[in-house]
Amino acid sequence: xxxxxxxxxxxxxxxxxxxxxxxxxxxxxxxxxxxxxxxxxxxxxxxxxxxxxxxxxxxxxxxxxxxxxxxxxxxxxxxxxxxxxxxxxxxxxxxxxxxxxxxxxxxxxxxxxxxxxxxxxxxxxxxxxxxxxxxxxxxxxxxxxxxxxxxxxxxxxxxxxxxxxxxxxxxxxxxxxxxxxxxxxxxxxxxxxxxxxxxxxxxxxxxxxxxxxxxxxxxxxxxxxxxxxxxxxxxxxxxxxxxxxxxxxxxxxxxxxxxxxxxxxxxxxxxxxxxxxxxxxxxxxxxxxxxxxxxxxxxxxxxxxxxx
Numbered sequence: 626x627x628x629x630x631x632x633x634x635x636x637x638x639x640x641x642x643x644x645x646x647x648x649x650x651x652x653x654x655x656x657x658x659x660x661x662x663x664x665x666x667x668x669x670x671x672x673x674x675x676x677x678x679x680x681x682x683x684x685x686x687x688x689x690x691x692x693x694x695x696x697x698x699x700x701x702x703x704x705x706x707x708x709x710x711x712x713x714x715x716x717x718x719x720x721x722x723x724x725x726x727x728x729x730x731x732x733x734x735x736x737x738x739x740x741x742x743x744x745x746x747x748x749x750x751x752x753x754x755x756x757x758x759x760x761x762x763x764x765x766x767x768x769x770x771x772x773x774x775x776x777x778x779x780x781x782x783x784x785x786x787x788x789x790x791x792x793x794x795x796x797x798x799x800x801x802x803x804x805x806x807x808x809x810x811x812x813x814x815x816x817x818x819x820x821x822x823x824x825x826x827x828x829x830x831x832x833x834x835x836x837x838x839x840x841x842x843x844x845x846x847x848x849x850x851x852x853x854x855x856x857x858x859x860x861x862x863x864x865x866x867x868x869x870x871x872x873x874x875x876x877x878x879x880x881x882x883x884x885x886x887x888x889x890x891x892x893x894x895x896x897x898x899x900x901x902x903x904x905x906x907x908x909x910x911x912x913x914x915x916x917x918x919x920x921x922x923x924x925x926x927x928x929x930x931x932x933x
Contacts, residue, residue, distance in 0.1 A: 780892050785888055786887040788882070788887070844864035
């Protein structure tokens with residue numbers, strides 16, 4: 626008995642939603658109808674595809690192994706439909722990125738790939754969700770900060786980006802030399818992690834004005850506060866690199882600012898099947914990473930880690 630393509634789409638919807646009921650709601654079906662269709666699909670493939678729990682449904686190892694072939698089959702079907710209409714089908718690469726990195730990564734990557742024969746889909750989410758998207762083939766590449774290893778995911782360091790203090794050109798504090806010198810300024814650090822709280826504590830120790838210190842995300846918002854409203858911000862150098870190069874922003878030489886860093890990683894699902902489109906994007910990402918920091922990581926060598 627032939628497998629229904631719609632059942633494959635239903636299976637992938639449940640993987641994406643993590644729930645039979647949510648997949649049913651998307652289609653305006655009843656939950657028993659969804660369960661029946663999945664049960665029939667499990668009989669056809671000869672394996673259990675989901676394990677139900679109180680909060681939804683989790684794909685089994687068999688489902689995760691079957692999902693790439695299901696996506697390939699659906700992609701081939703869509704490509705055939707486009708070919709019939711005379712529209713050439715292009716390979717698609719889905720990229721997932723932390724919101725704080727999105728403007729830096731996507732803003733540089735898409736122009737660099739404008740002449741490539743592929744289509745990019747960009748989305749943002751938190752690191753655990755991005756890792757799950759990679760494992761379930763909802764994304765081919767993910768951009769995260771250094772995070773714990775996940776089985777089946779490869780992580781490669783792209784760059785180390787120091788945290789720097791920046792102001793717009795001509796700011797009265799552009800030549801400050803110590804953290805104490807900027808403590809009374811309008812401050813809005815980009816929140817990059819617990820070390821940002823440490824920095825704020827140091828600033829408050831020297832602060833004599835009764836004004837708040839704001840923290841903000843993403844980097845694009847911190848940049849706007851600096852450029853348009855005269856705030857002094859602390860942020861990863863890579864997020865401000867383009868505006869520092871054009872001279873719209875100036876970096877302060879604060880001699881007592883600790884060497885705090887962002888460690889930008891690119892992640893993808895390990896496997897032996899070649900993916901030319903993904904490799905094209907990955908090579909461009911590695912090339913761009915050299916411009917994202919003053920201390921780029923050369924080569925992949927020790928920086929490339931296979932997680933198992």
